[in-house]
Structures are given as structure tokens and as C-alpha cells.
Amino acid sequence: MNLKICGMKNENNILDVAELNPSYMGFIFYEKSPRYFNSVIPELPENIKKIGVFVNSTFDYIRGKVEKHNLQGVQLHGDETPELCSKLKALDIIVIKVFSIKNQFNFNVLEPFEDVCDYYLFDTKGKEPGGNGYTFNWNVLKKYPSIKPYFLSGGIGPKELDALLLFLKRPESELCCTLDLNSKFETAAKLKDITKLKAFQKKLIDANYIR
Ligand SMILES: O=C(O)c1ccccc1NCC(=O)[C@H](O)[C@H](O)COP(=O)(O)O
Numbered sequence: 001m002n003l004k005i006c007g008m009k010n011e012n013n014i015l016d017v018a019e020l021n022p023s024y025m026g027f028i029f030y031e032k033s034p035r036y037f038n039s040v041i042p043e044l045p046e047n048i049k050k051i052g053v054f055v056n057s058t059f060d061y062i063r064g065k066v067e068k069h070n071l072q073g074v075q076l077h078g079d080e081t082p083e084l085c086s087k088l089k090a091l092d093i094i095v096i097k098v099f100s101i102k103n104q105f106n107f108n109v110l111e112p113f114e115d116v117c118d119y120y121l122f123d124t125k126g127k128e129p130g131g132n133g134y135t136f137n138w139n140v141l142k143k144y145p146s147i148k149p150y151f152l153s154g155g156i157g158p159k160e161l162d163a164l165l166l167f168l169k170r171p172e173s174e175l176c177c178t179l180d181l182n183s184k185f186e187t188a189a190k191l192k193d194i195t196k197l198k199a200f201q202k203k204l205i206d207a208n209y210i211r
Contacts (some may be wrong), residue, residue: 001179003020003181003200003201003210004023004024004026004180004181005181005185006020006053006131006180006181006193007026007028007033008035011207013192016194018048019194020047020194020201021045021048023047023099024178027051027053029062030129033131036141036192041144049072049073049074051075052073053074053075053130054076055076055078055130058076061086062074063091064149071093071120072093073095074093074094075132076095082113082116085116085117096118096119096121096203099120100124100154102124103137104137105131106144107143107146110146114148117148118205119177119178121151121152122136122150122152133184134153135155135163136154138172140173142172142192145200146188149176150177151177152173152176152178153179154180155183155184162204164179179204185200
């Protein structure tokens with residue numbers, strides 16, 4: 001299991017999170033977000049992949065950010081088309097297409113994206129396109145029809161750990177490759193709380209889900 005820490009903003013905080021060695025760090029290029037990233041990403045170890053998060057941005061805007069920040073991947077939170085995903089894939093980067101869920105989900109909508117993205121990310125449907133801070137009904141994933149690995153996201157925090165450990169024992173989590181963590185690990189200043197992240201990571205290590 002991999003960890004993705006999303007919504008990074010502040011240089012020192014980015015470097016502190018890097019010490020935890022997550023597989024991915026997410027940078028939000030959506031101006032309306034309180035986590036909008038408008039700075040310079042410090043040098044990170046090569047094994048930490050930098051993922052740009054976008055909401056209905058144009059190909060040129062996304063490509064500009066990929067080039068400027070040397071992003072290894074993009075995460076698309078809007079109504080992006082399979083055609084856009086395909087053009088982004090041609091840049092030789094990781095393409096993660098997001099789908100938001102509450103209590104039910106029509107998995108047929110995944111079909112056009114099967115060949116044009118690397119991963120799906122299932123997030124909670126809410127007022128905002130992301131970072132809503134609460135979980136969706138993970139039972140919905142019992143009907144997941146694809147063989148593509150997916151990221152689990154939306155409101156995952158320390159209080160959700162017991163439910164998460166139960167979920168990870170169930171067959172529908174078999175293709176869950178990454179846990180995406182964001183607002184439940186933030187301080188009031190929208191910095192990631194390293195102590196909280198470390199404790200959560202340790203519990204996942206102790207339960208043998210991450211190394
Ligand atoms: O976090 C944001 O502000 C955000 C805004 C617009 C699009 C995406 C955004 N976040 C992307 C993420 O990957 C979050 O980690 C994901 O939505 C879960 O967030 P949370 O519910 O806070 O755990």
C-alpha cells in the first residue's frame with residue numbers, strides 16, 4: 001500500500017512530509033482551493049512522485065505546470081474527457097482520473113477511461129471538487145468492475161483508521177493501491193501535521209499494510 005499526501009503548500013512542511021517518504025505528494029493547481037499551490041516545489045527524493053491536481057483545466061495549462069514543476073503525474077478532479085486523459089498520457093506521465101462517490105455509483109462511467117489513465121481515485125462527492133473532509137460509503141466499491149488499481153480518498157484520518165483496517169481486509173480493497181490523505185491531517189494553517197501523519201503511518205506499518 002502506498003501513501004499520497006495531498007494539498008502541500010509550504011516549503012518547510014513539504015520537506016518535513018518528505019522525511020516520511022510517501023510514494024506521492026499532491027500539489028493543487030485549482031485557484032479556488034485554500035490549498036492552491038503557487039510556489040516552488042523544493043528538491044525532493046526521486047522516489048516521491050509529484051502529482052499536480054487539476055479541476056477542468058486545459059491541456060496547455062496542465063502541460064505548463066507539468067513542465068514548470070517537473071511533475072510525474074496529474075490527478076483530474078473535474079469533468080475531464082477521455083480525450084484529454086489520452087493527450088496527457090502521451091506526455092509520459094501518470095494520469096489519475098478522479099470519480100466522486102456518496103452512497104452509490106454507476107461504474108459504467110469508467111469504461112471510456114480504461115485505456116487512457118493509469119489509476120482511478122475514488123473521492124467523496126461534496127460541495128467542493130476535492131478536500132471535502134468526509135468519507136463516502138466504501139461498500140460501493142464491492143461492485144468495482146475493473147482490474148485497474150485505484151486510490152482511496154476522501155476524509156481519511158486517524159478516526160477512520162479502524163474502519164479502514166476492516167476495509168483493507170475485505171475483497172473489494174484488493175485493488176486499492178494507495179491511500180490519499182489530506183484535510184484530516186491539517187493544522188489550522190493548512191499545514192500537514194507531521195506527528196499525526198507519523199502516528200497514522202506507524203499504525204499501517206504495524207498492521208503490515210505499508211513497509
Ligand atoms: O484539497 C483540495 O482543496 C482540493 C480542491 C480541489 C480539487 C482537489 C482537491 N484535493 C485533492 C485531493 O486529492 C484530496 O486529498 C482529496 O480530495 C481528499 O481530501 P480530504 O477529504 O480532505 O481527505
